[in-house]
Amino acid sequence: MTQQVLPDPVVRVAGAREIARDLVVIPNRGVELVPNIGVIGGTHSVLVVETGIGPDNGRAVLEFAAKHARGRKLFLTTTHFHPEHAFGAQAFVGEATYLVNRAQAADLAAKGPGYLDMFRGLGESIARPLEGVELVTPDLVYDDAYDLDLGGRVVRLRATGRAHSKGDQVVTVPDAGVLFTGDLVETGQFAIFPWFPPHDADVSGIRWIEVLRRLAGEHPGIVVPGHGDTGGPELLAEVRAYLELLRDETWARRDSAMGKEEIVGEVTALMLERHPEWAGREWIEPGVGCLCAEHTG
Numbered sequence: 001m002t003q004q005v006l007p008d009p010v011v012r013v014a015g016a017r018e019i020a021r022d023l024v025v026i027p028n029r030g031v032e033l034v035p036n037i038g039v040i041g042g043t044h045s046v047l048v049v050e051t052g053i054g055p056d057n058g059r060a061v062l063e064f065a066a067k068h069a070r071g072r073k074l075f076l077t078t079t080h081f082h083p084e085h086a087f088g089a090q091a092f093v094g095e096a097t098y099l100v101n102r103a104q105a106a107d108l109a110a111k112g113p114g115y116l117d118m119f120r121g122l123g124e125s126i127a128r129p130l131e132g133v134e135l136v137t138p139d140l141v142y143d144d145a146y147d148l149d150l151g152g153r154v155v156r157l158r159a160t161g162r163a164h165s166k167g168d169q170v171v172t173v174p175d176a177g178v179l180f181t182g183d184l185v186e187t188g189q190f191a192i193f194p195w196f197p198p199h200d201a202d203v204s205g206i207r208w209i210e211v212l213r214r215l216a217g218e219h220p221g222i223v224v225p226g227h228g229d230t231g232g233p234e235l236l237a238e239v240r241a242y243l244e245l246l247r248d249e250t251w252a253r254r255d256s257a258m259g260k261e262e263i264v265g266e267v268t269a270l271m272l273e274r275h276p277e278w279a280g281r282e283w284i285e286p287g288v289g290c291l292c293a294e295h296t297g
Contacts, residue, residue, distance in 0.1 A: 008125050009033035009084060011052040013064040019222055019230060020176035022153075024068060026061070028227050033084040033119075033126060036224050038180050039065050040173055042150025045073040048096065049171050049180050051088030053119075054129035058088025062095060075099060075148060077157060079182025079226060080165045081108040083119045089136040099140035099148070101159035104167030107200075108135060160184070163208035165200045170215065177221030184211060185225040185239050186280075193271070193280040194239060194287070201290075209247075212240040246271065246284070250291040264288045 011034055016026045022041035028034040038049035046069040051058045065074060074096035078086040081104055089098055100108075112135045120127040140146075146157045156172040164183045171180040186194065194201075194208075201208075216236045223235045249270060253263040268284045 006033065006123055006125050007031050009053045009057070009129060011037065011057045011060050013060055016064065019224075020173070020178055023173060023176055023178060025224055025230060026064065027230070030228075032227075035085050035182075035226055036180075036228075036230065037061055038171070038224060039068050040150065040153070040155055040171075041068065041072065042153040043072075044151035045075060045149075047075045047077060047148060047150060047155055047171075048092070050078055050085050051076070051091070053084040053087055053126070055088060055091055055132055055134075056129055058091030061088065062091045066095070072151075073097075075150075077169070077171065078104070079169050079171065079180060080104055080167055081112060081115070082165065082183070083115055083130065083133075085182065085226070087112075087116065087130065087133050087135070090134045093136060097140060098136060098138045099142065099146065099157070100138045101146075101157070101167060101169045102141050102143050103159055103161075104165075104169055105138050105141045107165060107167040109137070111200075160211045161207050163201065163211050164194070168211075170211075172218070172220070177219075178224065179215060179218075179220035179222070180224045181215070181226060181236075183226035184208065184215075185223065185235050186227040187225055187229075187231075187235050187238055193275070193278050193283045194243060209240055209243050212236045212243075216240070242271075242275070245274070246287055247291060250288050254292050260289065260292050263292060 013026055015029060016024050018024050024039040026037040028036050033053055035050045040047045046065060048065045052061055076092045076096040076098045077100055092098060116133060120130050144159050148155045153175055158170050160168045160170060168182060168184060216233055220233055223232060224230050225235055249267050264285050267288045271284050
């Protein structure tokens with residue numbers, strides 16, 4: 001079978017737009033393995049959210065952030081350790097303070113090298129930007145929550161617990177009503193079925209669903225997903241509804257003693273019928289398979 005050729009995952013800073021006062025998003029433009037990147041400013045400091053994949057993207061993001069900062073102190077955080085979100089961090093060494101939650105730091109240390117090899121195997125367009133990657137140990141690690149004072153603006157960093165990965169983190173800008181979800185949400189015009197990384201994701205969705213419910217209860221005005229178009233709280237509801245449907249439809253069939261292959265076929269067909277425009281349909285089957293195993297375990 002011919003391997004899919006992925007587009008070059010280049011961060012294009014020229015597309016950046018301000019979505020609130022001193023808060024800029026560099027959009028992913030619908031390109032796989034390019035995340036939405038945030039630059040959040042206060043009176044004395046600026047926080048960058050995500051780096052892009054590899055040192056070249058990291059340098060482009062750093063240059064953009066430094067110009068935006070105009071001498072203000074720089075901080076960097078990432079929503080989780082996956083390569084397109086965190087594997088450009090080496091560009092920020094000596095230029096910014098890198099802070100993440102403890103579970104994410106542990107993920108990076110334990111799984112980073114393996115993910116680097118795995119992503120290099122996705123094809124030349126992905127292997128090339130990963131050349132010369134050095135995994136960076138965060139400067140500051142917190143346990144559950146961290147309030148970062150940027151000067152006149154406090155940004156809240158919170159670990160969510162295992163969902164898309166074991167070390168997921170959300171970033172909230174309360175005064176602007178903005179929420180960065182990382183890959184807890186990948187939707188909008190570039191909608192994608194939730195990714196279930198092996199041995200990482202909360203496959204039953206119980207915690208993932210609860211996280212989305214809690215975030216929706218905080219009534220964010222603007223939701224910036226890990227990938228896809230920025231929108232409102234409906235993005236949280238859409239992904240939560242999918243996870244609940246996937247879980248419920250899979251478990252209902254498992255309880256009726258259907259075989260795994262038949263369950264996978266029926267549930268996959270149902271999900272594609274509900275969301276024919278979503279990308280990443282290859283992640284439905286692994287999700288169904290893991291749900292079957294988890295429910296019987």
